[in-house]
Amino acid sequence: MNDALRMQISAFVDGELPDNESELLLRRLSQDAELRQLVAHYLAIGRGIRRDFELPHMDQLRGRIAEALGEEAHVNLAPIAPAKSRYAKPLAGLAVAASVAILALVGLQQVGAPVDPVGESVAGTESYTEPSVDPMLDEMFRHHDSSGGTNDFLQRVSFEDAGLVKVEPRAELVQPVVIDEAVDSEDPEDDEEMDSQAE
Amino acid sequence: MRGSRNARISVVCLVAFLATATLVVARDKTTPDEWLHKMSSAVQTLDYAGTVIRSQNGEAQPLKVVHKIIDGVVNERIVIQEGNGMEIIRVGDEVHCILPDKKSVLVEHWDNASTLFATLPGSGIDPGAQYDVLILERGQRIAGRSAVKIAIRPNDALRFEHHYWLDEKTGFPLRTELIDRNGQIIDQLKFADIRLDSNINAQALAPSMSLANFSWYTNPGNQHHEEIETDWVSDSLPAGFKMKSARQEILSGSGQPVTHIVYDDGLAKVSVFISEMLADAIGRSAHRGASSSFSTEVEGFQITAVGEVPVETVQLIASSMHRR
Numbered sequence A: 001m002n003d004a005l006r007m008q009i010s011a012f013v014d015g016e017l018p019d020n021e022s023e024l025l026l027r028r029l030s031q032d033a034e035l036r037q038l039v040a041h042y043l044a045i046g047r048g049i050r051r052d053f054e055l056p057h058m059d060q061l062r063g064r065i066a067e068a069l070g071e072e073a074h075v076n077l078a079p080i081a082p083a084k085s086r087y088a089k090p091l092a093g094l095a096v097a098a099s100v101a102i103l104a105l106v107g108l109q110q111v112g113a114p115v116d117p118v119g120e121s122v123a124g125t126e127s128y129t130e131p132s133v134d135p136m137l138d139e140m141f142r143h144h145d146s147s148g149g150t151n152d153f154l155q156r157v158s159f160e161d162a163g164l165v166k167v168e169p170r171a172e173l174v175q176p177v178v179i180d181e182a183v184d185s186e187d188p189e190d191d192e193e194m195d196s197q198a199e
Numbered sequence B: 001m002r003g004s005r006n007a008r009i010s011v012v013c014l015v016a017f018l019a020t021a022t023l024v025v026a027r028d029k030t031t032p033d034e035w036l037h038k039m040s041s042a043v044q045t046l047d048y049a050g051t052v053i054r055s056q057n058g059e060a061q062p063l064k065v066v067h068k069i070i071d072g073v074v075n076e077r078i079v080i081q082e083g084n085g086m087e088i089i090r091v092g093d094e095v096h097c098i099l100p101d102k103k104s105v106l107v108e109h110w111d112n113a114s115t116l117f118a119t120l121p122g123s124g125i126d127p128g129a130q131y132d133v134l135i136l137e138r139g140q141r142i143a144g145r146s147a148v149k150i151a152i153r154p155n156d157a158l159r160f161e162h163h164y165w166l167d168e169k170t171g172f173p174l175r176t177e178l179i180d181r182n183g184q185i186i187d188q189l190k191f192a193d194i195r196l197d198s199n200i201n202a203q204a205l206a207p208s209m210s211l212a213n214f215s216w217y218t219n220p221g222n223q224h225h226e227e228i229e230t231d232w233v234s235d236s237l238p239a240g241f242k243m244k245s246a247r248q249e250i251l252s253g254s255g256q257p258v259t260h261i262v263y264d265d266g267l268a269k270v271s272v273f274i275s276e277m278l279a280d281a282i283g284r285s286a287h288r289g290a291s292s293s294f295s296t297e298v299e300g301f302q303i304t305a306v307g308e309v310p311v312e313t314v315q316l317i318a319s320s321m322h323r324r
Helices: A003-013 A019-029 A033-049 A058-073 A088-096 A098-109 A135-149 A189-198 B002-028 B032-045 B311-320
Strands: A165-167 B048-056 B059-070 B073-080 B087-091 B094-099 B104-109 B131-142 B145-154 B161-167 B173-179 B185-196 B215-218 B225-227 B232-234 B242-251 B256-264 B269-275 B285-288 B291-298 B301-307 B321-323
Touching: A135 B242, A135 B256, A135 B269, A135 B285, A135 B291, A135 B301, B032 B131, B032 B145, B032 B161, B032 B173, B131 B161, B145 B173, B232 B256, B232 B269, B269 B311, B285 B311, B291 B311, B301 B311, B311 B321
Parallel strands: B104 B215
Antiparallel strands: A165 B215, B048 B059, B048 B185, B059 B073, B073 B087, B087 B094, B094 B104, B131 B145, B145 B161, B161 B173, B173 B185, B225 B242, B232 B321, B242 B256, B256 B269, B269 B301, B285 B291, B291 B301
């Protein structure tokens, strides 16, 4: 997992990721248990630092994650029993991922003062049933398809890939083009002309 | 005198009839193998525009396709007519996948010669060995054109059967089907209408919308690959399969390097991925569309074989891999 993706998740948790990028990340989350675990870490770290206060946008975030996971992922929304020490679990997370905490701190500095007390069900500590898809296997199928292994070219296209990076638009392709007809002429004799060329 | 003239006319008519009949017979003598060559040439050289229905797993997907060769380079625009309305713009190997509802463009590089027809039989196919090539039917109408139906039938249970309906005039594939061992169609591509036309408007190859506010993405990992010499081999490949390429590639989501070996029998391709142990998928098979996969462990490495072949074939190939 690369730093760009970690930064993206950090921004997402902080509610600062643009909508279109959030949508892509949510779709990725629905298929990637490792990513969900990382989001959980970030949220846990945030709660630890913030002495168990929820982020202001937590309800919205939780709703979007649940919506993205949908029925296929069978999200377990049952409340998690609170830990005996409300600091113990997040601080353990801090110890495990100190570098992640730095990222979270950077993010949290940009979030306003906490307004809501901790709810019993926190997105970061929810448990999930593993989706049936295997992202690694999906990637192997895509690599196979890209090598001309199948006619299923649509299978090759994935906007959910964690390795995506933003690039500059191709200037010559950003202008609108209005197309009415694919061919200049509707004269059926054109077909005959083409056929004779082909023969 | 009059009788002599009638006789001459009769002779002329007979000669004309025989000449025509000879031409028809000669035309009908195109062999199945020649039809395959004609098809391959037509796909590589003809310009076309039309509506394609792709069917897989019982789901049909209508597509609008424009394909034009400009200065020897493939230019293509494919628009999905339902769902997310994705547009695919292709210039040579560079592909732009435009998702209107996400206002996103994904830039990719595809190294196959044709987007719609990536798995047409190549010159490596040996009729009579692993496959028989047969003409099944003539004169069937597809997309308003007369077609000849060709079957490529495997001689063992380790590959699928392919059917092609070829335009009788040009050899262009108007319909293709992949058939499993139970006779079920597992993948179909069929033109509902088509113009084989040299007058395709070049503007029809451009995106249909402004991309001014779109975010553009690419996956550097997908472009990172290098040809390698590998010491991984299989001693039990099904007859006719040969190694086509061996590359070091990166699985982009995880950054995991893998060795990717492609085996090919002239028609079917099987990819073998050799990596560190990635998941608990050992001993499992899976399916995506018409492709199957099987993963196993050999010498502490995870071996995953993927291909448009029966699952027994990917299992056989994955399990037979070893270091030389």
